[in-house]
Amino acid sequence: MASPISVLILENDSNSVFDLVREMKANGLSPLYRVVESSANFEATVLEEDWDAIICSTRAPFQSEISFFLKFLNEKKIDIPVILLSEPEDFHKNLLYMKSGVNDIIDRKTLLRLTEVLERERRELVYRKEKNTTETFLYQSLKEIQLQKFALDQANKVSITDANGIITYVNDAFAKITGYESFELLGHNHRILKSQNKSKEDWAKIWESIHKGKVWRGEILNTKKDGSLFWVDTTIVPFIGTDGSVFQYIAIHHDITDQKLAEEQLTHDAFYDNLTGLPNRALYLARIEQKIFTYNIQKDGYPIVFCINIDNFKRINHSLGNESGDKILIIFSERLKQFSDKDAIITRLGADNFSILLNHLLSIEEAVDYAYRLFEFLGDPIPLGGYEIYLTASYGISAFGLGGKEADVLLRNAEIAMFHAKSQKVGTVAVFNQAMQEKIHFQLEIQNDLKKALIHNEISVFFQPILDLKSNQIGHWEALVRWRHPQRGMVSPAEFIPLAEDSGLIVPITRFVLEQTANVIEEVQIKKGYPISIAVNLSPQVFYDQNIFHWIVDLHKRRGIPYSSLQVEITESLAMKNLSDTVPILSNLIDIGVKVALDDFGTGFSSLSYLEKLPLSILKIDKSFLNNVHVGNKESFLLISIINMAHDLGYTVVAEGVEELEQLELLQSYQCDEIQGYWLSKPVPFPEIIPFLDQFYKKETS
Template structure:
């Protein structure tokens, strides 16, 4: 059942009113609302209902200003939270309005915080009204204090002092908030909390008020035992004896630290992510440090950090666009926040990376179990603009002590563990250990050596044969780059290709592979009369560079290699990134005779409607489709369907990762055109490839 809420909206633009109400309803509220669109309606409508919250737009055109509304509420002593809906350009004005009584500011562009602030203000309004009633009862009768004390203790931070201000009682919430033990507090004055942001004159006025038997209300910034600050909204009630002398004070505190942090965020605009409204890296690290301090004091709330990165999120931006990608990130952030324990702190570190701080675990094993459940629940389909978006995420875990004793190191090591998960098996959880740090150091060394390797010609090209089942011969090769490091030996492509793409060096590497592949094809044509094509994989950087066409033309003119001897391979996600750019590039290459292959077919998110528009000649089925394939199985039906579908579109089919003779027989039965894999050969150096061709007599059945 939706939560009821009474709203008074000050806004002359009806479309803005509709947008506000839609956001409120979308977050589980059932609003009863009235709209003040003209100044003369204000006084009448403010009296109509016991409003929970007032929402006011900053673009108020009438002669009555927001300042007038706030002054009216203050003069009439009407206690209703007043929220401003403001563009960032008007934050300075809005902050001035907060000094005059506005409760909070909501970003006009996103309204992300609106439901949270509405719930908070409604709770605080209920609290203030209940507290006022409680304070009146306390003033009326000392005899009822024990009953009232019990009620207060359950919901508030409470302390009692004698006439001289010496603490005689504190409840558990006071102890938790301050970080001091009961024994450290009893017998002291409130000066132990080192209250800040108040002058000597203000303290004098406070004491004069309560010593004269009057109730004092205000906000106080206190200091915990560990040196961190916390804000409280305080009511101090004096109690008088029959002779009129004050013998006791009761202070009722409501902690408002989070609200104050939000106000600071509005002032500095530095602690929250602008897209998701989650805390950013700086604020997250501050919270980690705070929890570390609390853990050191109380030995509970063991701090553990999860670093979470969405797997392959670039494909969303490539296929749907960056704007849609941002919308999906907001949905994902809300889901992550909802799935985490309320005590957890969730942050967006940037792009598609998030982090979570949990403090309710007793061991790293328990933290790992929580992380696994979290990743599993995050897999739920996201409906978006007619699509069903399925996202997996990889997670790294680092805990206080084993992975560092400060927030920066703990988060860094959680990220290292997350990258380990991605490189090992996406969608999994890894706990940081020292071996991961050593691997990072190795990768840094590789990154530093990469540019030098190009200059020193340390790269070589290997070739893996592709077998034509119908012709019973080798008809194609795939070119695969290798790095022979002078000290580390052969470096795996999985270690250096991503770094080459990030640094832009992939462009130079691709030109090198194209050149070497053309020379290989030319050599075999001239010396052995072998006629085949060599396939070169293209990264997104190279593919979207219009120079790829000119590279191929230049190679043909210099080396005299026919265009049909060259083939380029692209992935589905790359092809689907931007069809308006993809199709012309592929068409230009195909028009001059270059073959076009679509790699890892079936693992992306493309549709047949798109595929038939692409000027392809070949599709390569990812080796994952061969797993567990036996005649009559669901896997077999899927494999046959893909082959027939590709044939129907006019494409030849290459099955990758063929490793045993049973797969060979099965693929031939299913009318697959070509096969590639260790059944034929592993990737070979140029010399070994030449020898392989000279000695190859077919697949031995």
């Protein structure tokens, strides 16, 4: 969602103004701007709005008026940062401008730092205004301070110290949150609360700042009298005497413990396995990337990945039940941790698949020996429900280099080696090597057949409806590509889409999907009158290497397809791969009316920190979030949190993979907007769309 900013632009070159506005929009800003083309209009215009910044050209006629502008702002006590738009060769002039009070200077030829400078100056402007407001409020007479202290006591947790940091006053709310009585705190300093997130160096910097009369604000993790922890958002305000020295400090605390715990829980659930507490695949891949980066820099710590699969685990689940199976997985994960050294990184990849990342072994031989020693350690029986369960596991090993030089490749090859070991004999160890290229040859065969499929019209597009839970209408569909192989029959998209992306065939496939989508829109909406909007999935290659924006504009001009009838779906990994490139492309699509959906939310690892930076319309919750969701359990709280978070950001929420009525009813109660899945319909071919809609609306009206 774009961030609004109000800017006064002093420039008489319309092209330059256009470049400024375009640069701001491309980098996530939504500028509200006024252009002044002559200095005569400056005084009246600058007083009309509460501007966040002034961008002033150093060209005529403004060049000679810059000092006047600065003087006017200073005399009127108007605090607005002034940023000059200058030629890069005017170094000496720019230096004089900076000395005269200009906040920053931007190279008009590149505008590279424009957004960064605007956001920085706006933050500092907000800070100055808040600081001035706070100082005005607090630096009054002692009588006024007493009145303010009374007001603060009613709504906040307050403590006051003398110039040496000794506590001289606490209100009841502050004493209560600490677990101490007031008399136990008086005469001590705040070290009695044993801050957990601030070092001695941190406190030294804080004291240095407030001793100079500056207000400090930050989050502090303190310890209660009973040893439990609590978080406070604290503002420390120094009081300065007539001699210019600080004579006391007032600290205003807001309890943010619940907020912090909720954030920690949400983060934990997003990146850790709920059953075992181990890192999930997304976090594990990030850890592998870190180790590879360290090895490339230092040439120390050779990354080796072990993939471990429990043999015949489905049989255990079927015979003893899923609850017993979960207990075994927990015990198995604990034994992995017991055997491994403290530097090992262990993950549960899913189901009965685990993985270990080590970087202290020096050779493949040591890795194989490690795997067999682990095999023996895990062989001890597990007592459960009157039985002794003996487990074996199959191991795959992938070492940096031959096994891959990227995190996902290294892990994938370890899994390939594990499946190879399992195909030979359960309870064995295999190292990824060239002997396992049979699988790759098979993939090449499929890839070659895929090239022929485009020529022989074996590729088709199916469409899956999406139901609006509030209106009970079907207005949205997702286009899904299908391949019927002449010998193999229907080939799973999971098999051929990655191969299409690797080979570049995803480009003509996507063009084909767009054209088929246009056919549906023409028939269903333009001719039949049913409102429809169809989403097309975009792969990284199509998104970055091809101009998807121009494809859609061409489709609109050539075939009259409304922009509002098209959606694009991107994955988290695609969105986060290069945020600076992603945002402008998505913004351009949204500007012309194309909706943008983030698909499979929750399967990537940067969504929580970057979600608010992406220009999106729709958030699609991955079907894995519906697994084991019941009212009141942890999964349901996570699902509710995601839906509420998406709504707060202004996104429509679509739940994928809805297969049961219970899931639908839960999603309705959680205020989910739309659902997609087999409960409503499997993907259908083009000729079945209108009969499906006719039948659906016939039921609705009957």
